[in-house]
Amino acid sequence: MNIAADALEALALAALRRAGASEAMAVAAARCLVAADMQGLGTHGVARVPTYCAHLRSGRARGDAVPAIAREKGAACLIDAGNGLAFEACERAVAEAIRRARARGAAIGAVTSSHHCGALGILLEPIAEAGMVGLAFSNAPAGIMPWGGKRPVLGTNPVAAIFPRRGEAPLVIDMSLTQVTRGQIMLLANAGKPIPEGWGMDAEGRPTTDPQKILVGGSLYAVGGLKGTMLALAVEVICCALTGAALSSEMASLHLASGAPMRFGQAFIALDPAACTGSSVYLERVEALVAAMLADEAVRLPGSRRVEARERAAREGIVIEDALHRELEALASQA
Known part of the structure; x- marks a missing residue:
């Protein structure tokens, strides 16, 4: 689906606040994540919000921390x-x-x-x-x-x-x-897709096309x-x-x-x-x-491709997966 940057930022902010992040922490995170999506860097955009929210709720990240x-x-x-x-x-x-x-x-x-x-x-x-x-x-x-x-x-x-x-x-x-970022592998894992050969290995050092075996305990070239x-x-x-x-x-x-x-x-x-x-x-x-x-x-x-993507996103909005949008909405309304 297509969503305006300010609406996506508000949604990410609400999800992070619901998970326990302070206002300042959530504002900074939402701003940077949406900036990444605007620049075409979906691997480092709001697709990270569900993981951050899980960490805030479990204590892997402290929502009340003040730098x-x-x-x-x-x-x-x-x-x-x-x-x-x-x-x-x-x-x-x-x-x-x-x-x-x-x-x-x-x-x-x-x-x-x-x-x-x-x-x-x-x-x-x-x-x-x-x-x-x-x-x-x-x-x-x-x-x-x-x-x-x-x-x-x-x-x-x-x-x-x-x-x-x-x-x-x-x-x-x-x-x-x-060779590739974990974020790229994460997106394929979320989509239930295999990864190409030559990207990484499992915990035993064997080449694999299963993204989960790389993300948890595996290694990258x-x-x-x-x-x-x-x-x-x-x-x-x-x-x-x-x-x-x-x-x-x-x-x-x-x-x-x-x-x-x-x-x-x-x-x-x-x-x-x-x-x-x-x-x-x-x-x-x-x-x-x-x-x-x-x-x-x-x-x-x-950096030129980022500039072009940002300008396009400002005009036309940001494209995210429908499933991710539904997940963000659920997190933003979660008690």
Whole structure:
């Protein structure tokens, strides 16, 4: 079915509030999830609301958590999300990174005791709006085996970067470090469909086309083989060792309704071009690079498809599955 963005956001907000999320927590989550749907990222949109609601009801996520600065020093700070939903805490970390980078040229806002944070590129948008370069990292439940290993230890560990441009939408690079995201597998599982061969393995390390066997206890193939595995290791250290969050191997599957809090870790970095080569030179160099890329008419700039999808959704609404809409309505009215 087709639904207007504001109506979908209100529905997601109501469902999260009914499940126990505070007003601020639910507003931040609903806003980011609908933004993902508007940008064509259905794997990280309101399809996540039923899982979040289950976690809020079971205690895997705390609806009364209030993000707070746990530690800070100069250009760095650590936000404790209190095991609540991630979005409010991540937005606080991004705001702190921007504020500190304005004063010091570069800054990091990290988050601990967090939860799944959706599409990282969306969380970075305020950094680009401030004229800065942004980087983001998150760990996730274990899904990648260490090189030569037999069981998943590293998360899918998404990374994102955003680069402001002169008078144009920013360049946005946003990806997990696996061949496909768990979100893509989740959508196929919800639809009762198998997955293609070569996406992942079951808990015994055997290739499988059953999405449930990958989502619970299974593993995914790292992008780029050894190189992707090493990048996943680097993100794991950044998001866990620097923040004190749970290791990916210490988390149970996101797709389990109950259990211990997830305790994700995230990190957001803001870099002010004015502190390096200067904003004017930075913008000139970015535009020169973009022009060189677009000299080949087949090139598509990273992030451009999101802009097109967002503009289309603003005009025409967002398409979601009828079954998902019914589930959201049920959650929004659930006692």
